[in-house]
Amino acid sequence: MHVIDNIKTVHDGWGRFHLVTLRSPDGSEHLRQVEDHGEAACVLPYDPVRHVVTLVRQPRVGPLFAGDGGVLLEAPAGLTDGEAPLEAARREAMEETGLRLSDLDSVGAFWTMPGCATERVHLFLAAYGEADRVGAGGGVPQEGEEIEVVEMPVAVAARQVASGGICDMKTVLLLQALQIRHPALF
Known part of the structure; x- marks a missing residue:
């Protein structure tokens, strides 16, 4: 079994960066770098x-x-931020898009970069209607996010995935999950 023998923290801020000594079953040791900032939701x-x-x-x-x-x-x-992933996803949607989401459908929880990071992102799909747009979105002003809200037809989003216009992995996975679960939308 692989074991972590030593952890040296080299930075402790928004994320923590560690040098980790990994011992393999044969006794050999390997130095690894790990970025740790906690769980995420999308x-x-x-x-x-x-x-x-x-x-x-x-x-x-x-x-x-x-x-x-x-x-x-x-x-x-x-x-x-210590919340349940479902609540974090709702909060992020409200902050970034101004949408109040109620029923979220879990797609799963996935390691984003298991070779060097502890992040596992919980993915959800959420139906909404016109009445659920209760704010402007754009993110939290003091965080300097510079977010533009973009609403587009699902078919256009699928074409952008195919052409490389949408290249964020979690978004691609969610669009593919939406297409599998609700093909009539496309």
Whole structure:
């Protein structure tokens, strides 16, 4: 069995960064890097009457750092901040899109980068209607999120996945789950 022998914290901020000594069953040791910031939740709001999804467009430092433009179109998401994933998904949807979501349908919980991070993201689908748009969205002002709310037909979103226009993995997975569970929307 693999065992962690030592953990050295090299940064403790929004996320914690650790150097971890991993001991393999044969006794060999390997140094690994781990980023730890906790659980996350993500929800894809969709209107089954109008056949649209609500996404957010926002700058992301990871893709920008990697030289890939830095602005992504994605489903509302964020850390759970100690809440149940379902409640975190509802909070994120309200903050980012202004949608009040009630019934969420779980798609599952998935490790995003198991080779170097502890993040597991809980994914949900949520139907909404016109009356559920109770705010403007755009994120929490003091967090500097610069979020643009984007509502688009589900068929357009599917084409953007196929063409690479939507390249956020959690959003792609949720759109595919929506297509499997509700093919008539497409």
